Amino acid sequence: MAKFLFVTDLDHTLVGDDLALEKLNQWLSEQRQNYGTVIAYTTGRSLPLYQQLIAQKELLEPDILMLAVGTEIYYPGSDTPDSEWTAKISPGWDREKVVEIAKRFPCFVFQPPLEQTSFKVSYYTSLDGLAVTIPPLKSMAKNQGLAVQTLDCYGGGFLDILPESANKASAAIYVQQRLGFTDEQTIICGDSSNDLSMFENMLCPAIIVGNAQKEVLAWHEKAPLGKRYLAKNHFASGILEGLEYFGFYRG
Incomplete structure (x- = not known):
């Protein structure tokens, strides 16, 4: 078994079945x-909310932590986000202006x-x-x-409003490239709409948990075939099922 980059959402994907x-x-x-x-977590949670979760659930210490829908990337032992990533997503973002428009x-x-x-x-x-507000909101933002x-x-x-260049997919691709992992050496796992950017834009094997x-699920039914697997099992059990399907895990 060669090393690989394991990227997973937390709530309702990794977390939800304590035994699994x-x-x-x-x-x-x-x-x-x-x-x-390399174990990487990707979540919509902020750093304080992530800290609340790890106080409640037995999670492994990750090697990479992508928080706030991919707008912040942390490494072990640091409470300061990756400054290079912050610089990449900053152009065109002004939080105060976004709040005023909203x-x-x-x-x-x-x-x-x-x-x-800061970026969400x-x-x-x-x-x-x-349905009524998103088009004018985007138009106002562009005009400013x-x-x-x-x-x-x-x-x-x-509703989350983010920098145009930041989401779970762009953060995961940045980490993937920074660490030198190929698509064949990467696997992604998720359950919710904020995971869709990864499923839509990454070419590596993808696990959609059964819950x-x-x-x-609607997107999965309509999207072109790709390297993705819809598990029957839920939460971490679904991840294990998907890992076995792609040949990473032997149960």
Whole structure:
């Protein structure tokens, strides 16, 4: 078994089945120790919210931590994000201007402070609200010289506004290239709409866990065939199933 880059979402992907998580953790730990496998977490959580999760769940210490939907990248022993990545995603981003523009739309309700980061502005909203507001919001942002993207999660109930060049896919590709892993040496795992950027834009094997959101399942049904596997099992058990399918794991 050669080393590989293991990239996984946390909530409802890696986390959700404690027994399966323990089994996967043991295997990943052995792969890291014996072959140099790199473990990378990618999540919409901010650093404080990630710290809350690891206080509740038995997670392995990652080699790479991609937080706030890929807008922050951390390495072990540091609370400071990767400055090179920060510089790459900064052009066209002004958080204060984004917040001012979003104030014009009453259907956007600011999420709590722990959900907010320097490069992610997060709101509660509705699917109907998104359909009406996203086009003018993007137009206003462009008129002010901003380059942003919008990401609706969980069926339109949540909205993240990010720099145009930052999401889970771009962060994972940056890490992949920085560490010298090929697509054949990389595997990605996810369940939700903020994982779609990875499924859509990365050419490596991809595992969609069986409990994936309906938006992801709908995309999977319509998208061209690729190196992806829709697991029958949920959470970490689905990851193990996918790893076995792609030949990384032998149960």
